[in-house]
Amino acid sequence: MGTVKGKAVILTGGAGEIAREVAAQFLAGGAQVLLVDVNEAALQQAVALLGGSSVAYCVADVTSEDDTVAYVRKALETFGRLDVLVANAGVEGLVAPVSEYDTDAFRRLLDINVVGVFLGIKHVFPALAAQGGGSIVITSSVAGVSGSPGLSAYNASKHAVIGLMRSTAKEGGPLNIRVNTVNPSPIEGRMIESLERGSMPDEPAAMRQALIQSIPMGRYGVPADVANLILFLASEESKFLNGGVYMVDGGMTA
Ligand SMILES: NC(=O)c1ccc[n+]([C@@H]2O[C@H](COP(=O)([O-])OP(=O)(O)OC[C@H]3O[C@@H](n4cnc5c(N)ncnc54)[C@H](O)[C@@H]3O)[C@@H](O)[C@H]2O)c1
Numbered sequence: 001m002g003t004v005k006g007k008a009v010i011l012t013g014g015a016g017e018i019a020r021e022v023a024a025q026f027l028a029g030g031a032q033v034l035l036v037d038v039n040e041a042a043l044q045q046a047v048a049l050l051g052g053s054s055v056a057y058c059v060a061d062v063t064s065e066d067d068t069v070a071y072v073r074k075a076l077e078t079f080g081r082l083d084v085l086v087a088n089a090g091v092e093g094l095v096a097p098v099s100e101y102d103t104d105a106f107r108r109l110l111d112i113n114v115v116g117v118f119l120g121i122k123h124v125f126p127a128l129a130a131q132g133g134g135s136i137v138i139t140s141s142v143a144g145v146s147g148s149p150g151l152s153a154y155n156a157s158k159h160a161v162i163g164l165m166r167s168t169a170k171e172g173g174p175l176n177i178r179v180n181t182v183n184p185s186p187i188e189g190r191m192i193e194s195l196e197r198g199s200m201p202d203e204p205a206a207m208r209q210a211l212i213q214s215i216p217m218g219r220y221g222v223p224a225d226v227a228n229l230i231l232f233l234a235s236e237e238s239k240f241l242n243g244g245v246y247m248v249d250g251g252m253t254a
Contacts, residue, residue, distance in 0.1 A: 002235025005030035013089030062116030095198030113157035133176025169243030185249035217250030
Protein backbone atom coordinates (compact mmCIF):
# COMPACT_ATOMS: atom_id res chain seq x y z
CA MET A 1 0.00 0.00 0.00
CA GLY A 2 2.75 2.46 0.87
CA THR A 3 3.90 4.53 3.79
CA VAL A 4 1.71 7.48 4.77
CA LYS A 5 2.58 7.72 8.47
CA GLY A 6 2.68 11.33 9.69
CA LYS A 7 1.29 12.78 6.47
CA ALA A 8 -1.36 15.51 6.63
CA VAL A 9 -4.08 14.98 4.04
CA ILE A 10 -6.92 17.10 2.63
CA LEU A 11 -9.68 14.90 1.19
CA THR A 12 -12.45 16.71 -0.73
CA GLY A 13 -15.82 15.07 -1.17
CA GLY A 14 -14.77 13.75 2.21
CA ALA A 15 -18.22 12.64 3.29
CA GLY A 16 -18.76 10.48 0.20
CA GLU A 17 -18.65 6.74 -0.10
CA ILE A 18 -15.23 6.34 -1.71
CA ALA A 19 -13.75 9.05 0.53
CA ARG A 20 -14.82 7.33 3.73
CA GLU A 21 -12.76 4.29 2.82
CA VAL A 22 -9.84 6.48 1.70
CA ALA A 23 -9.96 8.31 5.04
CA ALA A 24 -10.12 5.05 6.99
CA GLN A 25 -7.04 3.73 5.18
CA PHE A 26 -5.07 6.95 5.69
CA LEU A 27 -5.92 6.93 9.40
CA ALA A 28 -4.99 3.25 9.72
CA GLY A 29 -1.65 4.12 8.13
CA GLY A 30 -0.94 6.83 10.70
CA ALA A 31 -1.88 9.90 8.63
CA GLN A 32 -4.04 12.86 9.66
CA VAL A 33 -7.04 13.72 7.50
CA LEU A 34 -9.19 16.82 6.94
CA LEU A 35 -12.51 15.86 5.35
CA VAL A 36 -13.90 18.66 3.14
CA ASP A 37 -17.49 18.53 1.88
CA VAL A 38 -20.65 20.64 1.41
CA ASN A 39 -22.73 18.17 3.40
CA GLU A 40 -22.19 18.98 7.08
CA ALA A 41 -24.46 16.26 8.48
CA ALA A 42 -22.65 13.60 6.42
CA LEU A 43 -19.28 15.02 7.50
CA GLN A 44 -20.25 14.76 11.16
CA GLN A 45 -21.42 11.21 10.62
CA ALA A 46 -18.18 10.30 8.85
CA VAL A 47 -16.02 11.79 11.60
CA ALA A 48 -18.04 9.95 14.26
CA LEU A 49 -17.64 6.67 12.39
CA LEU A 50 -13.92 7.13 11.73
CA GLY A 51 -13.22 8.32 15.28
CA GLY A 52 -9.99 9.41 16.89
CA SER A 53 -8.11 12.70 17.09
CA SER A 54 -6.44 12.45 13.67
CA VAL A 55 -9.56 13.32 11.68
CA ALA A 56 -11.16 16.75 11.37
CA TYR A 57 -13.67 18.28 8.99
CA CYS A 58 -14.35 21.52 7.17
CA VAL A 59 -17.66 22.44 5.53
CA ALA A 60 -16.74 23.95 2.17
CA ASP A 61 -18.00 24.20 -1.39
CA VAL A 62 -15.10 23.33 -3.70
CA THR A 63 -16.42 25.78 -6.31
CA SER A 64 -15.78 28.71 -3.95
CA GLU A 65 -12.30 30.22 -3.91
CA ASP A 66 -12.90 31.65 -0.41
CA ASP A 67 -13.95 28.22 0.86
CA THR A 68 -10.86 26.68 -0.76
CA VAL A 69 -8.54 29.17 0.95
CA ALA A 70 -10.36 28.42 4.21
CA TYR A 71 -9.99 24.63 4.00
CA VAL A 72 -6.30 24.85 3.15
CA ARG A 73 -5.79 27.24 6.08
CA LYS A 74 -7.72 24.93 8.39
CA ALA A 75 -5.54 21.96 7.41
CA LEU A 76 -2.35 23.94 8.07
CA GLU A 77 -3.68 25.24 11.41
CA THR A 78 -4.96 21.83 12.52
CA PHE A 79 -2.00 19.69 11.47
CA GLY A 80 0.83 22.22 11.23
CA ARG A 81 1.76 20.82 7.83
CA LEU A 82 0.30 19.61 4.53
CA ASP A 83 1.49 16.71 2.39
CA VAL A 84 -1.41 15.43 0.30
CA LEU A 85 -4.50 16.72 -1.52
CA VAL A 86 -6.99 14.12 -2.69
CA ALA A 87 -9.24 16.13 -5.03
CA ASN A 88 -12.17 13.75 -5.00
CA ALA A 89 -15.36 15.85 -4.75
CA GLY A 90 -17.53 15.22 -7.76
CA VAL A 91 -21.09 14.83 -9.00
CA GLU A 92 -22.54 12.63 -11.74
CA GLY A 93 -25.10 15.18 -12.95
CA LEU A 94 -27.93 14.43 -15.35
CA VAL A 95 -28.20 11.56 -17.76
CA ALA A 96 -29.59 13.11 -20.97
CA PRO A 97 -28.83 13.20 -24.69
CA VAL A 98 -26.59 16.14 -25.55
CA SER A 99 -29.33 17.96 -27.49
CA GLU A 100 -31.52 17.86 -24.37
CA TYR A 101 -28.80 18.45 -21.76
CA ASP A 102 -29.65 21.54 -19.71
CA THR A 103 -26.92 24.13 -20.28
CA ASP A 104 -26.95 25.48 -16.73
CA ALA A 105 -26.64 21.94 -15.39
CA PHE A 106 -23.68 21.35 -17.75
CA ARG A 107 -21.92 24.51 -16.48
CA ARG A 108 -22.65 23.66 -12.84
CA LEU A 109 -21.17 20.18 -13.23
CA LEU A 110 -17.98 21.58 -14.77
CA ASP A 111 -17.78 24.09 -11.93
CA ILE A 112 -17.78 21.32 -9.30
CA ASN A 113 -15.81 18.60 -11.12
CA VAL A 114 -13.22 20.79 -12.89
CA VAL A 115 -13.03 24.27 -11.36
CA GLY A 116 -13.23 22.70 -7.89
CA VAL A 117 -10.16 20.59 -8.65
CA PHE A 118 -8.33 23.58 -10.17
CA LEU A 119 -8.97 25.69 -7.06
CA GLY A 120 -7.75 22.94 -4.76
CA ILE A 121 -4.52 22.51 -6.71
CA LYS A 122 -4.04 26.29 -7.01
CA HIS A 123 -4.20 26.87 -3.26
CA VAL A 124 -2.43 23.72 -2.12
CA PHE A 125 0.58 24.21 -4.43
CA PRO A 126 2.23 27.03 -2.40
CA ALA A 127 1.88 25.11 0.87
CA LEU A 128 3.37 21.94 -0.63
CA ALA A 129 6.16 23.88 -2.33
CA ALA A 130 7.07 25.66 0.92
CA GLN A 131 7.38 22.28 2.58
CA GLY A 132 9.59 20.71 -0.09
CA GLY A 133 6.93 18.81 -2.04
CA GLY A 134 3.87 16.61 -1.78
CA SER A 135 1.34 14.53 -3.69
CA ILE A 136 -1.94 15.50 -5.35
CA VAL A 137 -4.30 12.74 -6.42
CA ILE A 138 -7.37 13.60 -8.51
CA THR A 139 -10.33 11.23 -8.78
CA SER A 140 -11.06 11.09 -12.51
CA SER A 141 -12.89 8.03 -13.90
CA VAL A 142 -13.08 5.58 -16.76
CA ALA A 143 -15.26 8.44 -18.05
CA GLY A 144 -12.00 10.41 -18.33
CA VAL A 145 -10.66 8.15 -21.08
CA SER A 146 -13.83 7.05 -22.90
CA GLY A 147 -17.34 8.27 -23.62
CA SER A 148 -20.81 7.10 -22.64
CA PRO A 149 -24.15 8.17 -24.15
CA GLY A 150 -26.06 10.60 -21.95
CA LEU A 151 -23.05 11.64 -19.90
CA SER A 152 -21.58 14.48 -21.96
CA ALA A 153 -20.97 16.77 -18.97
CA TYR A 154 -19.56 14.08 -16.68
CA ASN A 155 -17.31 12.70 -19.44
CA ALA A 156 -16.10 16.19 -20.38
CA SER A 157 -15.29 16.94 -16.75
CA LYS A 158 -13.39 13.73 -16.12
CA HIS A 159 -11.36 14.22 -19.33
CA ALA A 160 -10.67 17.84 -18.32
CA VAL A 161 -9.09 16.95 -15.00
CA ILE A 162 -6.60 14.71 -16.82
CA GLY A 163 -5.45 17.79 -18.77
CA LEU A 164 -5.27 19.76 -15.55
CA MET A 165 -3.24 16.96 -13.98
CA ARG A 166 -0.80 16.76 -16.91
CA SER A 167 -0.14 20.48 -16.91
CA THR A 168 0.27 20.79 -13.15
CA ALA A 169 2.41 17.63 -12.98
CA LYS A 170 4.91 19.40 -15.24
CA GLU A 171 4.73 22.57 -13.14
CA GLY A 172 4.99 20.54 -9.95
CA GLY A 173 7.86 18.22 -10.86
CA PRO A 174 10.65 20.76 -10.21
CA LEU A 175 9.02 21.52 -6.84
CA ASN A 176 8.78 17.82 -5.92
CA ILE A 177 5.00 18.09 -6.16
CA ARG A 178 3.53 15.06 -7.92
CA VAL A 179 0.08 15.13 -9.56
CA ASN A 180 -1.70 11.99 -10.80
CA THR A 181 -5.24 10.78 -11.52
CA VAL A 182 -6.99 7.63 -10.40
CA ASN A 183 -9.61 6.41 -12.86
CA PRO A 184 -12.19 4.07 -11.34
CA SER A 185 -14.74 1.98 -13.19
CA PRO A 186 -18.20 1.85 -11.59
CA ILE A 187 -17.76 1.44 -7.85
CA GLU A 188 -20.48 -0.07 -5.64
CA GLY A 189 -22.47 2.73 -4.01
CA ARG A 190 -24.81 5.70 -4.39
CA MET A 191 -23.31 7.31 -7.49
CA ILE A 192 -23.43 4.31 -9.80
CA GLU A 193 -26.94 3.41 -8.59
CA SER A 194 -28.01 6.95 -9.53
CA LEU A 195 -26.43 6.54 -12.98
CA GLU A 196 -28.09 3.12 -13.47
CA ARG A 197 -31.49 4.72 -12.72
CA GLY A 198 -30.70 7.74 -14.91
CA SER A 199 -29.68 5.58 -17.88
CA MET A 200 -32.50 3.02 -17.69
CA PRO A 201 -35.21 4.34 -15.33
CA ASP A 202 -37.46 1.32 -15.92
CA GLU A 203 -34.73 -1.31 -15.72
CA PRO A 204 -31.77 -0.18 -13.59
CA ALA A 205 -30.86 -3.83 -12.89
CA ALA A 206 -30.44 -4.44 -16.64
CA MET A 207 -28.14 -1.41 -16.85
CA ARG A 208 -26.08 -2.81 -14.00
CA GLN A 209 -25.80 -6.18 -15.77
CA ALA A 210 -24.71 -4.49 -19.00
CA LEU A 211 -22.05 -2.48 -17.19
CA ILE A 212 -20.77 -5.50 -15.30
CA GLN A 213 -20.52 -7.41 -18.59
CA SER A 214 -18.25 -4.65 -19.91
CA ILE A 215 -15.78 -5.24 -17.06
CA PRO A 216 -13.51 -8.23 -17.77
CA MET A 217 -13.23 -9.03 -14.07
CA GLY A 218 -17.02 -9.39 -13.90
CA ARG A 219 -17.83 -7.02 -11.05
CA TYR A 220 -18.02 -3.39 -10.03
CA GLY A 221 -15.14 -2.14 -7.94
CA VAL A 222 -15.47 -1.42 -4.23
CA PRO A 223 -14.22 1.71 -2.45
CA ALA A 224 -11.21 -0.19 -1.07
CA ASP A 225 -9.99 -0.89 -4.64
CA VAL A 226 -9.79 2.87 -5.22
CA ALA A 227 -8.47 3.70 -1.76
CA ASN A 228 -5.55 1.25 -2.12
CA LEU A 229 -4.40 3.08 -5.26
CA ILE A 230 -4.89 6.57 -3.83
CA LEU A 231 -2.85 5.67 -0.76
CA PHE A 232 -0.05 4.30 -2.90
CA LEU A 233 0.04 7.49 -5.00
CA ALA A 234 0.16 9.56 -1.80
CA SER A 235 2.90 7.45 -0.24
CA GLU A 236 6.68 7.60 -0.17
CA GLU A 237 6.89 4.44 -2.30
CA SER A 238 5.43 6.26 -5.34
CA LYS A 239 7.86 9.17 -5.18
CA PHE A 240 8.80 8.98 -8.90
CA LEU A 241 5.20 8.65 -10.13
CA ASN A 242 4.10 11.96 -11.62
CA GLY A 243 1.74 12.87 -14.46
CA GLY A 244 0.12 9.45 -14.69
CA VAL A 245 -3.41 8.23 -15.43
CA TYR A 246 -3.95 5.18 -13.24
CA MET A 247 -6.90 2.96 -14.11
CA VAL A 248 -8.62 0.98 -11.37
CA ASP A 249 -11.25 -0.64 -13.55
CA GLY A 250 -10.91 -4.43 -13.67
CA GLY A 251 -9.77 -4.10 -17.28
CA MET A 252 -12.85 -2.17 -18.45
CA THR A 253 -10.90 0.23 -20.66
CA ALA A 254 -8.15 -2.19 -21.71
N1 LIG B 1 -18.87 5.81 -7.62
C1 LIG B 1 -18.39 5.52 -8.83
O1 LIG B 1 -18.81 4.58 -9.50
C2 LIG B 1 -17.28 6.36 -9.39
C3 LIG B 1 -16.56 5.90 -10.52
C4 LIG B 1 -15.54 6.69 -11.05
C5 LIG B 1 -15.23 7.91 -10.45
N2 LIG B 1 -15.94 8.33 -9.36
C6 LIG B 1 -15.59 9.62 -8.77
O2 LIG B 1 -15.21 9.41 -7.43
C7 LIG B 1 -15.46 10.60 -6.66
C8 LIG B 1 -16.21 10.23 -5.40
O3 LIG B 1 -17.45 9.67 -5.76
P1 LIG B 1 -18.35 8.76 -4.76
O4 LIG B 1 -18.73 7.55 -5.51
O5 LIG B 1 -17.69 8.63 -3.44
O6 LIG B 1 -19.65 9.68 -4.70
P2 LIG B 1 -20.42 10.34 -3.47
O7 LIG B 1 -21.58 11.04 -4.05
O8 LIG B 1 -20.64 9.32 -2.41
O9 LIG B 1 -19.35 11.40 -2.91
C9 LIG B 1 -19.13 12.65 -3.51
C10 LIG B 1 -19.04 13.68 -2.40
O10 LIG B 1 -18.73 14.97 -3.00
C11 LIG B 1 -19.45 15.94 -2.27
N3 LIG B 1 -19.63 17.16 -3.06
C12 LIG B 1 -20.45 17.36 -4.13
N4 LIG B 1 -20.37 18.63 -4.55
C13 LIG B 1 -19.50 19.25 -3.72
C14 LIG B 1 -19.01 20.60 -3.64
N5 LIG B 1 -19.43 21.54 -4.51
N6 LIG B 1 -18.10 20.90 -2.69
C15 LIG B 1 -17.69 19.95 -1.81
N7 LIG B 1 -18.12 18.68 -1.84
C16 LIG B 1 -19.01 18.33 -2.78
C17 LIG B 1 -20.79 15.28 -1.96
O11 LIG B 1 -21.47 15.93 -0.89
C18 LIG B 1 -20.35 13.86 -1.63
O12 LIG B 1 -20.14 13.68 -0.24
C19 LIG B 1 -16.22 11.54 -7.59
O13 LIG B 1 -15.30 12.50 -8.14
C20 LIG B 1 -16.72 10.62 -8.68
O14 LIG B 1 -16.95 11.29 -9.90
C21 LIG B 1 -16.95 7.59 -8.81
